[in-house]
Amino acid sequence: MAHTHPVLARLTRLCRQILQALVLLLAGAAAIGAPDADTSKAEAEAQKQATDAFWVGDFAEMERLLAVAKQAGGSLDARYHRVRSVRNGFEAVFEGYEDSNDLYFAEVEALTLQWAQQNPRSALAHALHANSLIARGWAYRGGGLAKDVPPEAWADFKKYIQQAAQYLTVHADVALTEPLSFDYLLNIGKASSWKPDRSWTVAKEGLKLDPNFLSLYYRVLTATLPKWQGDTRAVDRFINDAVAHSKAARGTEMYARLYEAAADEHYGHALFEDSYADWPKMKRGYQDWLKREPTARTHNAFAYFACLAKDKTTFTEQLDAMNGAKPDLSTWGSNPSRTYETCKRWGVQG
């Protein structure tokens, strides 16, 4: 075909991403014998279905997909991944494309408002409309540092964020019965420079509705990082609080998850030098995580942080657990190929 339609190109990109993720997951599953191949396929399919339904404006189908995901059987993680897939599927449409203009966002805003008006008891409809406003605002601001934001964009950014906050306030009785609304509230908080404690208080309300909605923890973590409204001590305090909050279901897993995210977002390879991350605690966190979710991805991440912490025994164990499979480079920090190679070289040295 001489010409590639942008929508087709985007769908192709999306399919490719899903397939790549699937291939990695399947490869990992094969390597460690975890029975998650079917689950991964179902998640990829659920995400695509959610995006497709939103893309063509099929609200009834979107509600159905989310309800099915919430009622899915299987383990804690299987349910978490399934619901997350549907939510991520919706998010893909909010994100638009690199060349989506304000008219696109305005139309998504109008469509979601229509859904909310036609379905006033639907928490999802209200949540989606609030997020359409948030997405429109962030589209003006962009995701970069404040210094990179065009001065004239701030007014639009603030306007839409305020409208979203106002909308969720007015429709709180319905909207806040859907955990997604709390995710969106935390996004508003990030845009409005909420103190980390306030974000954490809001997140805990959302976690009462869905303790598995881990995005809420990650949102608070972001707000707590030094580059947003927090500092390194606040990060450590929050992560320890999060572990206490989730201990019954997840042991100390959140310690590993959140410090891993902190490294990814802020500290990089200097996690153990620049933060209060404690390797023995992080190691226990990974062990708890692996008990429930023995995936190649988790072994990779565990190995990477063991390397950073200079824990050769643990590193070697995790490398062995990867069973010769190709590394999942998404877990090896910046410059991942070299990081993996140098860690592996260090690991085999006597």
Add this chain to the structure above:
Amino acid sequence: MSGGGLMNALAAALLVTLVAGAAAQTPGSASTKPGQGATRATAAGAAAAPDEVTAFGIEQLRMYFALSPAWQPDPAFKAAVADIAAAHIKRVSALIPDWVAEERASSRKPLTHYELTFRLSRRQVNEIALTSLESAGEAHDEAWLAVYSRPAACNAPPNVDGFAARMAMLEGLPKEQRDAALAGERALLLRWGTVRGGLPQRSATSVEMQVAQKIGQIKAGGKRDSPPMSPQLAFLLLTRTDESPLYRKDRCAVARWWLSMQPAGDASARRKVLDELRYTTMFGIADRDYSERDSVAKPDLVASYPPLATRYHVEGLITLKLSIDAEGKLQRAEVLRRDIQVPGIRGNRPVAFETLLDAAAVARAASIRYAKPAPEKLKAGVMVATQEMQFALNPEPPSTATKE
């Protein structure tokens, strides 16, 4: 997906045929300058063996009606569709030798393999288009209206093309309605090879033109009288800067949005609405042959013959309705009538090809300097006139004649 594998395979098969045809020509005759390429190919090429041409026609038929393994509806539905497709392939395969004979008989000179296969190809594309325009009765119409009211109607599963893509649109219907639709499809396919009467009129203001007007309103930021679009359509119509023609599934999304703006009406009104939807989503030659999409988007329509029309040897007379203001400026031009000839298509309107000259006709009308109309000829500030534009694949420029 509109740009899927089957369509590309068909286009590729067509191009192979074209190249084979070109290779048979004398040196220097491979270019398809208007009025030259096809005639020379006919004159210079060897006469074709009918059995090869028939085999080619049957293969094309099979390709369009093959049901992709990627399409996985409920097995009973797929079996019913497969049954319809198989019966159709069998019946039309038996007709193709007659079609080949008709083509040979219609030409005073022996036709080359290239010309014969190309003519068969055009005929099949037109038959497909005719089927997508026709009604098989009220139950069939109601089923298709129900299809278009479904948000997911336009998005066929990936890698599902041709007949399967059309049938996939019926998937979400209640069983009774789906069965009625299938019965209608079976009846329509039985009309292949016959002269169709009672085709719906193509409206002068197409759905796409009406939607373009709404989009203009939205982009201008003024008051709008249209409902919100799906994100798919918002991206397509408000964001993209690419001006190439829309793919069929995208035209289908456009049609759905237009449908949401139509008032509820009686049976006759509903039928008219459905006719518009059918024209908008009809399988035309540009849905089969993507090779000229980019050049279709921005050809020099005044100076050159439209590329797809050149390739398929589309000629004829376009009658335009012009609105010219007091200064002699063209305010509006719309196509009133098309009298089109396409080799390989006789007896039926060449619906799959008949709009290929529209844009060029309008562009040429816009390029003309009109005299200021006499004041007594102005109504509401404009003079309405008709203009005929003759398009012929020969070296002479198109003739024009304006009538008040």
